[in-house]
Amino acid sequence: MKITAKNGKNLKIHVSIDGEYLITVDRDFWYSCGLVSGDEIDDKELSAFFEAASSRRAFNAAMNYLDYREHSEKELRAKLARGFEDTYVDSAIERLKELGLLNDGRFAELYARELFERKKYGRNRIKSELFRRGIDQTTVNSVLDEIFESEETEIVQRIVDIIGKKYYNNMNNEKGRRRVFGSLVRMGYGFSDIREAMRAYCDDEFFEDY
Secondary structure, three states: OEEEEEEOOOOEEEEEEOOEEEEEEEHHHHHHOOOOOOOEOOHHHHHHHHHHHHHHHHHHHHHHHHHHOOOOHHHHHHHHHOOOOHHHHHHHHHHHHHOOOOOHHHHHHHHHHHHHHOOOOOHHHHHHHHHHOOOOHHHHHHHHHHHHHHOOOOHHHHHHHHHHHHHHHHOOOHHHHHHHHHHHHHOOOOHHHHHHHHHHHHOOOOOOOO
């Protein structure tokens, strides 16, 4: 069998076997694989080339995802699985871990901090979001303890501030207040903290027995 290579766009090489397209690889991989366009190869050599090329493509795809933002291992596996077989996904994931480019602990810390600071989520919602992304319970608890124990602002005051900035227009009647209560629960805050914050904000006992 004859392997041939043709230059493509963006430093890509289109590889064919006996004139039939096989796979597209990056230029660095092609020049490092020890083959030259026009070489004759056997089945064993072709299989080894294809395996290496596929693993490389999965790794490059993973790098593109990570260049955009941090991912958990579960997230990255799900995305890679759309275009690659499990063997190549496993290979890419393991290499990324070895290089320190994929780390669930680092992801959990960054993502939890983003949810806490930008979206103003409470502990329960952040925990749920981290679990959804495949982070183990020990890591989740450790990250949340660090965030909430080091945070100087009291949770009740934090909720009061959220109400004042986001929900103040809904606090003038019972229906609106109950809607705000539900929204704060979905944001991850506990019932007792919400009740206390709403009493403080409204300066009355409306939620005393809610």
